[in-house]
Amino acid sequence: MGFQKFARGTVAMALVMGAAAAAQAEPLKIALVETLSGPQASTGLLYRDAVKYQIGKINEAGGFGGEPVELLEFDNQGGPVGAADRVRAAISEGADVILQGSSSAVAGQVTEDVRKHNLRNAGDEVLYINLGGEAMELTGSKCHYYHFRTSPNAAIRVNTLLDGMNEAGVLGDNVYAMNQNYSWGVDVQDNTVAASDRLGFTVVEQTLHDVNKIQDFSPYVQRVQAAGADTVITGNWSNDLLLLMKAASGAGLDVRFGTAFLDQPGNIGNAGSVAEGHFLSAPFNPEVNPEETAAFMEDYKSVTGHYPSYVEPTTVFGMMLLQAALEEVEPTEDGLNAADLAVALENATAETPMGTIAMRGADHQAILPMIVQEVSKDAQYKADDTELGFVPIKVISAADAEQPVQDSCEMKRPG
Amino acid sequence: MKYAPLLLLLTVAVLVALPWLVSGSMLNAAVQMLIAALFAMAFGLLCGQAGLLSFGHAAYFGVGAFAAVHAMNAFGGEGLLPTPLLPLVGGATGLVSGLLAGYFSTKRTGVYFAMITLALAELLHALAPHLKTVFGGEAGVSSFRMPAWGIGFGSLNDVYFLTLVWTLLCIGLLYLFSKTPLGRLALGLRENAHRLRFLGYNTHALGTLIFAVSAMFAGVAGALQSMNIEAANYVVLESHISTAVVLNSFIGGVRVFLGPAIGGAVMTFFGHVTSDLTRVWLLYQGIIFVLVMMFLPRGIVGELVERLRSPGSEGFAGTLGTTLMRLASLAVAAFGGVFLVEFLQRFLSAEYRAGVQEGIWPNITLFSHDWAPLSVLPWGFGFGLFGLGIALVVMVNRRVAARKEAQA
Incomplete structure (x- = not known):
């Protein structure tokens, strides 16, 4: 008797509590799984600033389902193992959307973890929004329905860079492809070679070198000189980019560099006048659409304390896409149905200061305008407290920047 | 020390009951703690018992991890290698690579030994990004744990028990190994290799064997890790993984049997808890290491055992x-x-x-x-x-x- 009474009481309690929970929709939880400590933290913290900024905007606009969106922060400790752990933690704390961007190695882990979670937990899916992992395979062989990339990739970066430099008449006939020997560098090199016929230049030589190990680039600079190159196209980042440019300037070499990551904070400050006259293709420049952009720049600064640079604008724009998708989704009894959000996000477009950005349904790669820019003293906004900054040379519209869907992407759609 | 077996039984009982006692996030931490503990034990065999300080143990951990992922993809959890037996592949590749690397590195001792292990590990680390078919490039090789033996292996509980069984089994084997003549000779190698050679033992073969056994268990730990995260990425070959296992083992106490395991588990738990609380957790980790080395040179467990004994x-x-x-x-x-x-x-x-x-x-x-x-x-x-x-x-x-x- 005693037990039955107890059991009946418990069931009644559970019913009451369940009803109470249903009456109020659960707030949407978004988890940022970024590198927030250790040597790679500087980039991770930029993603965090940008995500916090735009989530603030989403909440100012009413949040989701009448509740403010909650941001959970997880430190992936810089590697895939920590990321796998934090993705699980995020999901068990009720996150419906996972954000990450600072490393393709981590992105590869997160996208697979999300895919497997969704396979095993049908009806309780989560979304992964890749804010900056630019490796081609993330929208190629590893593409899946719940992964969305809001940053450009190697193909977009290289082709827009070459187009912009070509139209500005600074590309020259002889191009040298100098890249780091791993998947990213290989992607950049392949795309450079593939564009040569279209734009009518010759790739005089291709070099793949060790990643972040070389201290002296002068032998490589000599090869550039011997090959008679007008332009060096490189996907190098961090030290490999700085040391290469410095070695070229030290040898008095008269070539232009076309790069992907020259705007990383610290690069211009470190390179100084060596960086002047080199090129970059990125999804943002503060001098494009001056009125709207200046308002965005100042607003961002008033919230975070600094002007947006490097990955921050792209991250904000990616979050705008998410915001646009959230506006299309009706909250259900237990908060957000991630499958609905995926449908909305596939067709989402957002108006950014740089123009309209959109998500492509076929491989979930964002289609966004790219700006080819040159390092110059004439820039309105200076980088790293130097007298240099980035001057836009050519704005490439989202439609022109678009690159074909990779054949390796076989996306399985639900239903 | 007459309470030791009782304490051990109690610990095992708590470990078995853990999924019902703690939250999912903590259970996840427990899986990583077990893996770190096994990896540190493998390192402890080489460093603590045989006195050979290796700075490149990430190589054998990584080799085991990649072997398990490839085996997982090749067999699909069926046939000769069902999911629960996959760590065997990690162990086997660890053993073979350990024999090869051990042959070269144990030709020298002390600093030179450490340098060779470091060089071999860096060799693999530098090579891995270039071999996209084997190491998967920047995004890594991923896989899927398939059901086997009527167990789904989809839930965290299943993964936890798989890791627990393998870790306990391996630590038990390591204990038995330390009781064999070969295990006893390891201590001789540490204390006085010259005398051992004078007694007629082939110290080079002995060192190679112990190196290989240590690499084998490191490979099992690596395999467990890649089964846990269902992927392997060449960042597991980075030198900070090698450093972490050295730090963990010394913090625990490298010369007492369970010292490295406890050091590995405690420091992993520390990282798990503090990295979400504070941005500067690496600083605290460093301070702990410095303090332990300054005031408890035998390590936490070593000091504890010493105090209890005398x-x-x-x-x-x-x-x-x-x-x-x-x-x-x-x-x-x-x-x-x-x-x-x-x-x-x-x-x-x-x-x-x-x-x-x-x-x-x-x-x-x-x-x-x-x-x-x-x-x-x-x-x-x-x-x-x-x-x-x-x-x-x-x-x-x-x-x-x-x-x-x-x-x-």
Whole structure:
């Protein structure tokens, strides 16, 4: 008797509590799984600033389902193992959307973890929004329905860079492809070679070198000189980019560099006048659409304390896409149905200061305008407290920047 | 030490019951702690028992991880290699690579041995990004744990039990190994290799064998890790993985049997808990290592075992009493230190500087209290507690010394 009474009481309690929970929709939880400590933290913290900024905007606009969106922060400790752990933690704390961007190695882990979670937990899916992992395979062989990339990739970066430099008449006939020997560098090199016929230049030589190990680039600079190159196209980042440019300037070499990551904070400050006259293709420049952009720049600064640079604008724009998708989704009894959000996000477009950005349904790669820019003293906004900054040379519209869907992407759609 | 078997049984019982006791996030931490513990035990066999300090154990861990992922993809959890037996592949590849690497590196001892292991590990690390078919490029090789033997292996509980069984089995095997003649000879290698050679033993073969066994268990740990995260990425070959296992083992105590395991588990748990709480957790980890090396050179477990074995003149209760008093005073000092570090970190952060306008310094919230950064209060509180803690430790130490002197 005693037990039955107890059991009946418990069931009644559970019913009451369940009803109470249903009456109020659960707030949407978004988890940022970024590198927030250790040597790679500087980039991770930029993603965090940008995500916090735009989530603030989403909440100012009413949040989701009448509740403010909650941001959970997880430190992936810089590697895939920590990321796998934090993705699980995020999901068990009720996150419906996972954000990450600072490393393709981590992105590869997160996208697979999300895919497997969704396979095993049908009806309780989560979304992964890749804010900056630019490796081609993330929208190629590893593409899946719940992964969305809001940053450009190697193909977009290289082709827009070459187009912009070509139209500005600074590309020259002889191009040298100098890249780091791993998947990213290989992607950049392949795309450079593939564009040569279209734009009518010759790739005089291709070099793949060790990643972040070389201290002296002068032998490589000599090869550039011997090959008679007008332009060096490189996907190098961090030290490999700085040391290469410095070695070229030290040898008095008269070539232009076309790069992907020259705007990383610290690069211009470190390179100084060596960086002047080199090129970059990125999804943002503060001098494009001056009125709207200046308002965005100042607003961002008033919230975070600094002007947006490097990955921050792209991250904000990616979050705008998410915001646009959230506006299309009706909250259900237990908060957000991630499958609905995926449908909305596939067709989402957002108006950014740089123009309209959109998500492509076929491989979930964002289609966004790219700006080819040159390092110059004439820039309105200076980088790293130097007298240099980035001057836009050519704005490439989202439609022109678009690159074909990779054949390796076989996306399985639900239903 | 007559309570040791009882303690061991109790620990195992708690480990088995863990999924019903803790949350999913903690169970996840437990899986990683077990893997770190096994990896540290493998390292401890080589470093603690045979006295060979390897700086490249990530290589064998990584080789095991990649072998398991490829086997997982090739067999799909069926046939000869069902999912629960996959760590065998990691162990086998670890053993083979350990035999090869051990042959070269154990030709030398001491610093030269460490350099060779480091060089071999770096060789693999530098090579891995170039071999996209084997190591999967930047995004890594991923896989899927397939059901086998009627177990789904989809849930965290299944993964936990798989890891637990393998870790306990391997630690048991390592214990038995330490009792074999070969295991005993390892101690001889550490204590006096010259005499061992004089007695007619082939020390090079002996070193190679022990190196290979250590690499084998490291490979099992690697396989368990890649089964846990269902992927392997060449970042597991990075040198910080090799460094972490050295630090963990020394913090635990490399010369006591379970020392490395406990060191690995404790430091992994520490990272799991603190990395979400504070941005500067790596600093704390470093401070802990320095303090342990300065004041507990035998490691945490080593020191504990030593204290229990020879309680000295004070008796068991006396030792326990002074240890507790020391710990309490240290906790006071640690709280003061943590307060200062956290306060400074917030004070110097870019976010805070963004909020500072025209000489107005907003309050900083720390430990659910608002502190004015320009007043003497937070600084006095932090330094005061830190100083008080240190003073208490010194006082306890003096009292113990005085009592010893009085008895002598």
